Amino acid sequence: MRIGLQIVIVLLSFAYIVAAIGYVLLVQLNKVDTLTEETEKLIKNSPQIIYLDIFIFIVMTGSLIFFVIRFITNPVRKLRDAADKIVRGDLNVKISPKGTDEVRDLAISFKSMVNALRKGEELQSAAAAKYKNFYDRTPGLYRTVSLDGIIADCNKSYAERLGYTVEEVIGTHYNKYTAPKDVQALTHSFETWKMTGIFKNIEIWLRTKDGSTFPTLFTVNNLYDEKGNVIGCTAIIKDISEIYETRNKLEKDAIMKLQFTEIKNMEKLKDEFASMMTHELKTPLAPIMGHCEMLKEPALLGNLNQIQLDSIDKIHQNALRLERLIGDVMLAQRLEVGQMNFDKQKFEVTKLMNEAYNDYSQVMKENQIKFVNSTQENLSLWSDKNRVRQVIDNLIQNAIDFTSKNDGMIEIGARSEDSKIVFYIKDNGIGIPKDAQFNMFKKFYQVDASHRRKHSGTGLGLVICKGIIEGLGGEIKFESESGKSTIFYFSIPVEVFWKN
16 A cells, blocks of 8 residues: 555656646747747647646546545544544444554554453453342342432342342332331431441341341441542441340350359358258257156156156157157258268168068058068178168158058068169059159158148158168169059169279
Protein backbone atom coordinates (compact mmCIF):
# COMPACT_ATOMS: atom_id res chain seq x y z
CA MET A 1 0.00 0.00 0.00
CA ARG A 2 2.96 2.30 0.60
CA ILE A 3 4.28 1.61 -2.99
CA GLY A 4 0.92 2.60 -4.53
CA LEU A 5 0.96 5.84 -2.64
CA GLN A 6 4.49 6.55 -3.85
CA ILE A 7 3.49 5.91 -7.52
CA VAL A 8 0.53 8.27 -7.23
CA ILE A 9 2.72 10.96 -5.70
CA VAL A 10 5.36 10.55 -8.48
CA LEU A 11 2.74 10.81 -11.25
CA LEU A 12 1.13 13.79 -9.67
CA SER A 13 4.51 15.48 -9.30
CA PHE A 14 5.28 14.75 -12.96
CA ALA A 15 1.99 16.34 -14.00
CA TYR A 16 2.80 19.41 -12.00
CA ILE A 17 6.26 19.65 -13.55
CA VAL A 18 4.92 19.26 -17.13
CA ALA A 19 2.26 21.86 -16.53
CA ALA A 20 4.82 24.24 -15.08
CA ILE A 21 7.24 23.78 -17.98
CA GLY A 22 4.48 24.36 -20.54
CA TYR A 23 3.41 27.47 -18.77
CA VAL A 24 6.97 28.84 -18.67
CA LEU A 25 7.52 28.12 -22.39
CA LEU A 26 4.36 29.88 -23.40
CA VAL A 27 5.29 32.91 -21.42
CA GLN A 28 8.76 33.05 -22.97
CA LEU A 29 7.49 32.56 -26.46
CA ASN A 30 5.05 35.41 -26.12
CA LYS A 31 7.97 37.72 -25.29
CA VAL A 32 9.92 36.99 -28.54
CA ASP A 33 9.44 39.67 -31.36
CA THR A 34 10.18 37.51 -34.34
CA LEU A 35 9.05 33.96 -34.39
CA THR A 36 10.03 31.23 -36.73
CA GLU A 37 7.55 29.11 -38.50
CA GLU A 38 8.14 26.20 -36.13
CA THR A 39 7.69 28.44 -33.16
CA GLU A 40 4.44 29.80 -34.43
CA LYS A 41 3.26 26.28 -35.04
CA LEU A 42 4.22 25.31 -31.49
CA ILE A 43 2.31 28.29 -30.10
CA LYS A 44 -0.74 27.38 -32.10
CA ASN A 45 -0.66 23.84 -30.61
CA SER A 46 0.07 24.96 -27.00
CA PRO A 47 -3.58 25.05 -25.87
CA GLN A 48 -3.90 21.32 -26.57
CA ILE A 49 -0.79 20.68 -24.48
CA ILE A 50 -2.16 22.77 -21.64
CA TYR A 51 -5.49 21.00 -21.79
CA LEU A 52 -3.67 17.68 -21.70
CA ASP A 53 -1.67 18.82 -18.68
CA ILE A 54 -4.84 20.01 -16.97
CA PHE A 55 -6.55 16.71 -17.71
CA ILE A 56 -3.59 14.77 -16.35
CA PHE A 57 -3.54 17.01 -13.29
CA ILE A 58 -7.27 16.48 -12.63
CA VAL A 59 -6.96 12.72 -13.05
CA MET A 60 -3.98 12.52 -10.75
CA THR A 61 -5.62 14.80 -8.16
CA GLY A 62 -8.81 12.72 -8.28
CA SER A 63 -6.79 9.56 -7.91
CA LEU A 64 -5.00 11.06 -4.93
CA ILE A 65 -8.31 12.12 -3.35
CA PHE A 66 -9.80 8.65 -4.01
CA PHE A 67 -6.74 7.04 -2.51
CA VAL A 68 -6.92 9.31 0.56
CA ILE A 69 -10.62 8.53 1.00
CA ARG A 70 -10.22 4.84 0.32
CA PHE A 71 -7.12 4.09 2.30
CA ILE A 72 -7.04 6.77 5.01
CA THR A 73 -10.39 8.44 5.66
CA ASN A 74 -12.66 5.38 5.62
CA PRO A 75 -10.49 3.27 7.99
CA VAL A 76 -10.23 6.25 10.34
CA ARG A 77 -14.04 6.71 10.25
CA LYS A 78 -14.52 3.03 10.95
CA LEU A 79 -12.10 3.27 13.85
CA ARG A 80 -14.07 6.23 15.17
CA ASP A 81 -17.35 4.30 14.94
CA ALA A 82 -15.73 1.35 16.67
CA ALA A 83 -14.48 3.66 19.43
CA ASP A 84 -18.02 5.01 19.93
CA LYS A 85 -19.36 1.45 20.32
CA ILE A 86 -16.60 0.61 22.81
CA VAL A 87 -17.51 3.69 24.85
CA ARG A 88 -21.14 2.47 24.92
CA GLY A 89 -19.94 -0.89 26.24
CA ASP A 90 -20.15 -2.92 23.04
CA LEU A 91 -17.00 -5.02 23.11
CA ASN A 92 -18.13 -7.29 20.27
CA VAL A 93 -17.29 -4.63 17.61
CA LYS A 94 -15.23 -5.80 14.65
CA ILE A 95 -12.08 -3.82 13.77
CA SER A 96 -10.58 -4.32 10.32
CA PRO A 97 -6.82 -3.59 10.07
CA LYS A 98 -6.99 -1.82 6.65
CA GLY A 99 -5.55 1.49 5.43
CA THR A 100 -2.14 2.98 5.71
CA ASP A 101 0.48 1.51 7.94
CA GLU A 102 -0.31 4.10 10.58
CA VAL A 103 -4.05 3.42 10.38
CA ARG A 104 -3.42 -0.30 10.43
CA ASP A 105 -1.18 0.06 13.50
CA LEU A 106 -3.90 2.12 15.15
CA ALA A 107 -6.52 -0.54 14.30
CA ILE A 108 -4.30 -3.26 15.77
CA SER A 109 -3.91 -1.17 18.93
CA PHE A 110 -7.71 -0.74 19.12
CA LYS A 111 -8.17 -4.46 18.67
CA SER A 112 -5.68 -5.22 21.46
CA MET A 113 -7.45 -2.73 23.69
CA VAL A 114 -10.83 -4.33 22.96
CA ASN A 115 -9.42 -7.76 23.72
CA ALA A 116 -7.97 -6.48 26.98
CA LEU A 117 -11.29 -4.85 27.91
CA ARG A 118 -13.15 -8.00 26.95
CA LYS A 119 -10.85 -10.11 29.12
CA GLY A 120 -11.20 -7.63 32.00
CA GLU A 121 -14.98 -7.76 31.65
CA GLU A 122 -14.88 -11.57 31.74
CA LEU A 123 -12.72 -11.50 34.86
CA GLN A 124 -15.04 -8.94 36.43
CA SER A 125 -18.09 -11.03 35.55
CA ALA A 126 -16.42 -14.14 36.97
CA ALA A 127 -15.54 -12.28 40.17
CA ALA A 128 -19.08 -10.92 40.45
CA ALA A 129 -20.53 -14.40 39.85
CA LYS A 130 -18.17 -15.85 42.45
CA TYR A 131 -19.15 -13.18 44.98
CA LYS A 132 -22.84 -13.68 44.21
CA ASN A 133 -22.48 -17.42 44.58
CA PHE A 134 -20.66 -16.96 47.91
CA TYR A 135 -23.28 -14.43 49.03
CA ASP A 136 -26.19 -16.70 48.12
CA ARG A 137 -24.81 -20.02 49.32
CA THR A 138 -22.89 -19.12 52.47
CA PRO A 139 -24.41 -20.60 55.64
CA GLY A 140 -24.07 -17.20 57.31
CA LEU A 141 -26.99 -14.76 57.28
CA TYR A 142 -26.36 -11.91 54.78
CA ARG A 143 -28.57 -8.97 53.85
CA THR A 144 -27.88 -5.77 51.89
CA VAL A 145 -29.68 -2.62 53.07
CA SER A 146 -29.95 0.79 51.45
CA LEU A 147 -29.62 4.09 53.33
CA ASP A 148 -33.40 4.27 53.80
CA GLY A 149 -33.46 0.87 55.53
CA ILE A 150 -34.91 -1.15 52.66
CA ILE A 151 -33.46 -4.61 52.09
CA ALA A 152 -32.09 -4.67 48.53
CA ASP A 153 -30.85 -8.25 48.66
CA CYS A 154 -30.40 -11.18 51.03
CA ASN A 155 -29.10 -14.71 50.81
CA LYS A 156 -31.08 -17.91 51.08
CA SER A 157 -29.80 -18.71 54.57
CA TYR A 158 -31.12 -15.42 55.92
CA ALA A 159 -34.56 -15.87 54.37
CA GLU A 160 -34.92 -19.51 55.43
CA ARG A 161 -33.76 -18.86 59.02
CA LEU A 162 -36.51 -16.26 59.32
CA GLY A 163 -39.09 -18.47 57.62
CA TYR A 164 -39.45 -16.48 54.37
CA THR A 165 -38.37 -16.71 50.76
CA VAL A 166 -35.77 -14.37 49.29
CA GLU A 167 -38.47 -12.73 47.14
CA GLU A 168 -40.61 -12.01 50.22
CA VAL A 169 -37.71 -10.32 52.02
CA ILE A 170 -36.38 -8.09 49.24
CA GLY A 171 -38.05 -4.67 49.24
CA THR A 172 -39.14 -4.74 52.90
CA HIS A 173 -37.82 -2.73 55.83
CA TYR A 174 -35.21 -4.37 58.07
CA ASN A 175 -37.26 -3.74 61.25
CA LYS A 176 -39.86 -6.21 60.03
CA TYR A 177 -37.44 -8.95 61.10
CA THR A 178 -36.26 -7.35 64.35
CA ALA A 179 -37.54 -8.59 67.71
CA PRO A 180 -39.78 -5.89 69.28
CA LYS A 181 -37.46 -5.44 72.26
CA ASP A 182 -34.51 -4.56 69.95
CA VAL A 183 -36.26 -2.35 67.34
CA GLN A 184 -35.20 0.85 69.05
CA ALA A 185 -31.65 -0.40 69.63
CA LEU A 186 -31.20 -1.44 65.98
CA THR A 187 -32.69 1.81 64.69
CA HIS A 188 -30.29 3.81 66.85
CA SER A 189 -27.32 1.71 65.69
CA PHE A 190 -28.39 2.10 62.04
CA GLU A 191 -28.63 5.89 62.32
CA THR A 192 -25.26 6.00 64.08
CA TRP A 193 -23.76 3.92 61.26
CA LYS A 194 -25.03 6.37 58.62
CA MET A 195 -23.13 9.15 60.39
CA THR A 196 -19.97 7.26 61.36
CA GLY A 197 -19.82 4.31 58.97
CA ILE A 198 -19.15 1.99 61.92
CA PHE A 199 -21.42 -0.92 62.84
CA LYS A 200 -19.60 -3.88 64.40
CA ASN A 201 -20.44 -6.74 66.79
CA ILE A 202 -23.85 -5.41 67.80
CA GLU A 203 -26.07 -7.99 69.55
CA ILE A 204 -29.60 -7.92 68.11
CA TRP A 205 -32.51 -10.34 68.51
CA LEU A 206 -34.35 -11.19 65.27
CA ARG A 207 -37.94 -12.35 64.87
CA THR A 208 -39.01 -15.18 62.56
CA LYS A 209 -42.21 -15.48 60.58
CA ASP A 210 -43.86 -17.58 63.32
CA GLY A 211 -43.04 -14.97 65.98
CA SER A 212 -40.17 -16.75 67.70
CA THR A 213 -36.97 -14.82 68.39
CA PHE A 214 -33.27 -15.71 68.48
CA PRO A 215 -30.05 -13.80 69.29
CA THR A 216 -27.60 -12.66 66.59
CA LEU A 217 -24.39 -10.68 66.25
CA PHE A 218 -24.30 -7.92 63.55
CA THR A 219 -21.24 -6.70 61.65
CA VAL A 220 -21.61 -4.37 58.64
CA ASN A 221 -19.52 -3.84 55.47
CA ASN A 222 -20.08 -0.48 53.76
CA LEU A 223 -21.06 -0.16 50.07
CA TYR A 224 -19.70 2.83 48.07
CA ASP A 225 -20.51 4.47 44.74
CA GLU A 226 -17.96 5.64 42.12
CA LYS A 227 -17.27 8.82 44.07
CA GLY A 228 -16.62 7.01 47.36
CA ASN A 229 -19.94 7.91 48.97
CA VAL A 230 -21.66 5.32 51.20
CA ILE A 231 -24.86 4.10 49.51
CA GLY A 232 -25.70 1.11 51.71
CA CYS A 233 -24.28 -1.78 53.63
CA THR A 234 -24.10 -5.56 53.69
CA ALA A 235 -24.80 -6.97 57.15
CA ILE A 236 -23.06 -10.19 58.16
CA ILE A 237 -25.32 -11.73 60.80
CA LYS A 238 -24.17 -14.59 63.04
CA ASP A 239 -26.76 -16.75 64.79
CA ILE A 240 -25.53 -17.12 68.39
CA SER A 241 -28.41 -19.25 69.72
CA GLU A 242 -26.04 -22.09 70.61
CA ILE A 243 -23.76 -19.67 72.47
CA TYR A 244 -26.75 -18.39 74.43
CA GLU A 245 -27.86 -21.94 75.26
CA THR A 246 -24.35 -22.85 76.37
CA ARG A 247 -24.09 -19.70 78.45
CA ASN A 248 -27.49 -20.31 80.06
CA LYS A 249 -26.49 -23.90 80.77
CA LEU A 250 -23.24 -22.76 82.36
CA GLU A 251 -25.15 -20.23 84.46
CA LYS A 252 -27.64 -22.89 85.52
CA ASP A 253 -24.80 -25.30 86.28
CA ALA A 254 -23.10 -22.63 88.36
CA ILE A 255 -26.34 -21.98 90.25
CA MET A 256 -26.90 -25.71 90.72
CA LYS A 257 -23.31 -26.12 91.91
CA LEU A 258 -23.80 -23.31 94.40
CA GLN A 259 -27.08 -24.82 95.55
CA PHE A 260 -25.47 -28.24 95.80
CA THR A 261 -22.67 -26.78 97.92
CA GLU A 262 -25.23 -25.08 100.16
CA ILE A 263 -27.17 -28.34 100.44
CA LYS A 264 -23.99 -30.21 101.34
CA ASN A 265 -23.22 -27.60 103.98
CA MET A 266 -26.74 -27.89 105.33
CA GLU A 267 -26.42 -31.68 105.32
CA LYS A 268 -23.17 -31.36 107.20
CA LEU A 269 -24.78 -29.03 109.74
CA LYS A 270 -27.73 -31.39 110.01
CA ASP A 271 -25.42 -34.36 110.54
CA GLU A 272 -23.45 -32.48 113.16
CA PHE A 273 -26.67 -31.46 114.86
CA ALA A 274 -28.01 -35.04 114.73
CA SER A 275 -24.75 -36.37 116.14
CA MET A 276 -24.79 -33.82 118.93
CA MET A 277 -28.45 -34.44 119.74
CA THR A 278 -28.12 -38.22 119.81
CA HIS A 279 -25.16 -37.87 122.11
CA GLU A 280 -27.06 -35.48 124.37
CA LEU A 281 -30.12 -37.75 124.35
CA LYS A 282 -28.07 -40.80 125.21
CA THR A 283 -26.29 -39.13 128.14
CA PRO A 284 -29.30 -39.03 130.55
CA LEU A 285 -30.26 -42.62 129.71
CA ALA A 286 -27.33 -44.07 131.65
CA PRO A 287 -28.49 -42.80 135.09
CA ILE A 288 -32.11 -43.67 134.26
CA MET A 289 -31.26 -47.28 133.49
CA GLY A 290 -28.83 -47.37 136.44
CA HIS A 291 -31.51 -46.27 138.91
CA CYS A 292 -33.95 -48.76 137.38
CA GLU A 293 -31.48 -51.55 138.05
CA MET A 294 -30.94 -50.35 141.63
CA LEU A 295 -34.68 -50.09 142.32
CA LYS A 296 -35.11 -53.68 141.19
CA GLU A 297 -32.63 -54.83 143.83
CA PRO A 298 -34.48 -55.05 147.20
CA ALA A 299 -31.38 -54.60 149.34
CA LEU A 300 -30.19 -51.37 147.69
CA LEU A 301 -32.96 -48.76 147.83
CA GLY A 302 -35.65 -50.57 149.76
CA ASN A 303 -38.40 -53.02 148.98
CA LEU A 304 -41.04 -52.26 146.28
CA ASN A 305 -44.35 -53.96 145.73
CA GLN A 306 -45.13 -55.81 142.51
CA ILE A 307 -46.96 -52.90 140.89
CA GLN A 308 -43.98 -50.63 141.52
CA LEU A 309 -41.58 -53.26 140.19
CA ASP A 310 -43.68 -53.63 137.00
CA SER A 311 -43.57 -49.86 136.50
CA ILE A 312 -39.81 -49.79 137.02
CA ASP A 313 -39.47 -52.66 134.53
CA LYS A 314 -41.48 -50.73 131.87
CA ILE A 315 -39.33 -47.68 132.45
CA HIS A 316 -36.23 -49.79 132.01
CA GLN A 317 -37.53 -51.48 128.84
CA ASN A 318 -38.45 -48.17 127.23
CA ALA A 319 -35.10 -46.70 128.23
CA LEU A 320 -33.40 -49.65 126.51
CA ARG A 321 -35.59 -49.12 123.45
CA LEU A 322 -34.74 -45.42 123.38
CA GLU A 323 -31.06 -46.30 123.69
CA ARG A 324 -31.35 -48.62 120.68
CA LEU A 325 -33.12 -45.95 118.63
CA ILE A 326 -30.46 -43.39 119.48
CA GLY A 327 -27.81 -45.97 118.67
CA ASP A 328 -29.42 -46.56 115.26
CA VAL A 329 -29.37 -42.83 114.50
CA MET A 330 -25.71 -42.54 115.49
CA LEU A 331 -24.79 -45.65 113.53
CA ALA A 332 -26.60 -44.45 110.40
CA GLN A 333 -24.84 -41.13 110.78
CA ARG A 334 -21.40 -42.74 110.98
CA LEU A 335 -22.14 -44.94 107.97
CA GLU A 336 -23.23 -41.94 105.92
CA VAL A 337 -20.08 -39.93 106.59
CA GLY A 338 -17.83 -42.99 106.17
CA GLN A 339 -16.65 -43.14 109.78
CA MET A 340 -17.64 -46.74 110.46
CA ASN A 341 -14.73 -49.01 111.41
CA PHE A 342 -14.95 -52.74 110.70
CA ASP A 343 -13.18 -55.43 112.70
CA LYS A 344 -12.36 -58.06 110.09
CA GLN A 345 -11.68 -61.58 111.24
CA LYS A 346 -12.23 -65.10 110.03
CA PHE A 347 -15.37 -66.74 111.41
CA GLU A 348 -17.59 -69.74 110.70
CA VAL A 349 -20.72 -68.67 108.85
CA THR A 350 -22.51 -71.93 109.61
CA LYS A 351 -21.92 -71.43 113.34
CA LEU A 352 -23.14 -67.83 113.10
CA MET A 353 -26.40 -68.92 111.45
CA ASN A 354 -26.95 -71.61 114.09
CA GLU A 355 -26.44 -69.03 116.84
CA ALA A 356 -29.00 -66.71 115.26
CA TYR A 357 -31.43 -69.62 114.95
CA ASN A 358 -31.04 -70.59 118.59
CA ASP A 359 -31.35 -66.98 119.82
CA TYR A 360 -34.64 -66.38 118.03
CA SER A 361 -36.25 -69.81 118.41
CA GLN A 362 -37.97 -68.88 121.69
CA VAL A 363 -39.35 -65.64 120.25
CA MET A 364 -40.65 -67.53 117.21
CA LYS A 365 -42.27 -70.09 119.48
CA GLU A 366 -43.98 -67.41 121.53
CA ASN A 367 -45.37 -65.81 118.34
CA GLN A 368 -46.26 -69.22 116.89
CA ILE A 369 -44.09 -68.61 113.82
CA LYS A 370 -42.37 -71.51 112.14
CA PHE A 371 -38.61 -70.83 112.08
CA VAL A 372 -36.23 -72.66 109.72
CA ASN A 373 -32.43 -72.51 109.23
CA SER A 374 -31.61 -73.87 105.75
CA THR A 375 -27.84 -73.48 105.97
CA GLN A 376 -26.26 -76.80 104.97
CA GLU A 377 -22.70 -76.02 103.84
CA ASN A 378 -19.71 -75.54 106.08
CA LEU A 379 -18.90 -71.94 105.26
CA SER A 380 -16.32 -69.49 106.54
CA LEU A 381 -15.77 -65.82 105.83
CA TRP A 382 -13.22 -63.10 106.47
CA SER A 383 -15.31 -60.14 107.55
CA ASP A 384 -16.77 -58.32 110.55
CA LYS A 385 -18.75 -61.00 112.36
CA ASN A 386 -20.57 -58.64 114.70
CA ARG A 387 -21.75 -56.37 111.89
CA VAL A 388 -22.92 -59.33 109.81
CA ARG A 389 -24.87 -60.60 112.83
CA GLN A 390 -26.32 -57.11 113.32
CA VAL A 391 -27.68 -57.18 109.77
CA ILE A 392 -29.13 -60.67 110.28
CA ASP A 393 -30.77 -59.59 113.56
CA ASN A 394 -32.27 -56.50 111.96
CA LEU A 395 -33.74 -58.45 109.03
CA ILE A 396 -35.12 -61.20 111.33
CA GLN A 397 -36.77 -58.61 113.59
CA ASN A 398 -38.35 -56.96 110.55
CA ALA A 399 -39.62 -60.35 109.39
CA ILE A 400 -41.17 -60.99 112.84
CA ASP A 401 -42.89 -57.58 112.82
CA PHE A 402 -44.48 -58.11 109.41
CA THR A 403 -45.32 -61.82 109.63
CA SER A 404 -48.72 -62.90 110.89
CA LYS A 405 -48.90 -64.99 114.05
CA ASN A 406 -50.04 -68.63 114.23
CA ASP A 407 -49.49 -69.39 110.49
CA GLY A 408 -46.32 -67.40 109.88
CA MET A 409 -43.03 -68.80 108.64
CA ILE A 410 -39.50 -67.34 108.57
CA GLU A 411 -36.55 -69.01 106.88
CA ILE A 412 -32.90 -68.04 107.17
CA GLY A 413 -29.94 -69.48 105.33
CA ALA A 414 -26.48 -68.98 103.79
CA ARG A 415 -24.86 -70.54 100.76
CA SER A 416 -21.73 -70.21 98.64
CA GLU A 417 -22.21 -68.64 95.23
CA ASP A 418 -19.62 -67.28 92.75
CA SER A 419 -16.82 -66.56 95.26
CA LYS A 420 -19.17 -64.95 97.74
CA ILE A 421 -21.42 -65.93 100.62
CA VAL A 422 -25.10 -65.18 100.07
CA PHE A 423 -27.32 -64.76 103.16
CA TYR A 424 -31.10 -64.63 102.97
CA ILE A 425 -34.07 -64.09 105.30
CA LYS A 426 -37.45 -65.09 103.89
CA ASP A 427 -40.94 -64.67 105.36
CA ASN A 428 -44.54 -65.19 104.27
CA GLY A 429 -45.70 -61.90 105.72
CA ILE A 430 -47.64 -58.99 104.28
CA GLY A 431 -45.00 -58.14 101.68
CA ILE A 432 -44.03 -54.70 100.37
CA PRO A 433 -46.23 -52.76 97.89
CA LYS A 434 -44.58 -52.10 94.53
CA ASP A 435 -44.95 -48.34 94.84
CA ALA A 436 -42.96 -48.45 98.09
CA GLN A 437 -40.16 -50.79 97.02
CA PHE A 438 -38.04 -48.02 95.47
CA ASN A 439 -37.86 -46.17 98.79
CA MET A 440 -37.05 -49.02 101.17
CA PHE A 441 -33.39 -48.07 101.60
CA LYS A 442 -34.04 -44.37 102.21
CA LYS A 443 -33.50 -42.83 105.61
CA PHE A 444 -36.54 -42.56 107.89
CA TYR A 445 -38.83 -44.11 105.28
CA GLN A 446 -41.85 -46.00 106.57
CA VAL A 447 -44.33 -47.88 104.37
CA ASP A 448 -47.03 -46.75 106.81
CA ALA A 449 -46.01 -43.35 108.10
CA SER A 450 -49.30 -42.49 109.81
CA HIS A 451 -49.51 -42.08 113.58
CA ARG A 452 -51.85 -45.10 113.69
CA ARG A 453 -49.31 -47.51 112.20
CA LYS A 454 -49.02 -50.90 113.88
CA HIS A 455 -45.24 -51.25 113.61
CA SER A 456 -42.87 -48.89 115.37
CA GLY A 457 -39.38 -47.91 114.28
CA THR A 458 -37.28 -45.04 112.97
CA GLY A 459 -37.00 -46.21 109.38
CA LEU A 460 -33.24 -46.60 109.76
CA GLY A 461 -32.97 -50.39 110.00
CA LEU A 462 -32.60 -51.11 106.27
CA VAL A 463 -30.42 -48.02 105.81
CA ILE A 464 -28.04 -49.38 108.45
CA CYS A 465 -28.08 -52.82 106.86
CA LYS A 466 -27.28 -51.38 103.45
CA GLY A 467 -24.46 -49.21 104.84
CA ILE A 468 -22.86 -52.14 106.68
CA ILE A 469 -23.06 -54.56 103.75
CA GLU A 470 -21.66 -52.03 101.28
CA GLY A 471 -18.94 -51.14 103.79
CA LEU A 472 -17.97 -54.82 103.80
CA GLY A 473 -17.76 -54.82 99.99
CA GLY A 474 -21.08 -56.57 99.38
CA GLU A 475 -24.57 -55.70 98.21
CA ILE A 476 -28.12 -56.09 99.49
CA LYS A 477 -31.42 -56.47 97.65
CA PHE A 478 -34.88 -57.91 98.13
CA GLU A 479 -37.82 -59.48 96.33
CA SER A 480 -41.34 -59.00 97.54
CA GLU A 481 -44.91 -59.67 96.48
CA SER A 482 -47.52 -57.62 98.26
CA GLY A 483 -49.70 -59.75 100.54
CA LYS A 484 -47.60 -62.91 100.12
CA SER A 485 -43.89 -62.85 100.96
CA THR A 486 -40.60 -60.99 101.17
CA ILE A 487 -37.05 -62.27 100.88
CA PHE A 488 -33.95 -60.19 101.60
CA TYR A 489 -30.56 -61.19 100.17
CA PHE A 490 -27.18 -59.83 101.05
CA SER A 491 -23.84 -61.11 99.77
CA ILE A 492 -20.23 -60.59 100.90
CA PRO A 493 -17.20 -61.50 98.72
CA VAL A 494 -14.88 -64.15 100.08
CA GLU A 495 -11.47 -63.47 98.49
CA VAL A 496 -11.20 -59.69 98.57
CA PHE A 497 -10.93 -59.60 102.35
CA TRP A 498 -8.41 -62.42 102.44
CA LYS A 499 -6.15 -60.23 100.33
CA ASN A 500 -6.62 -57.34 102.74
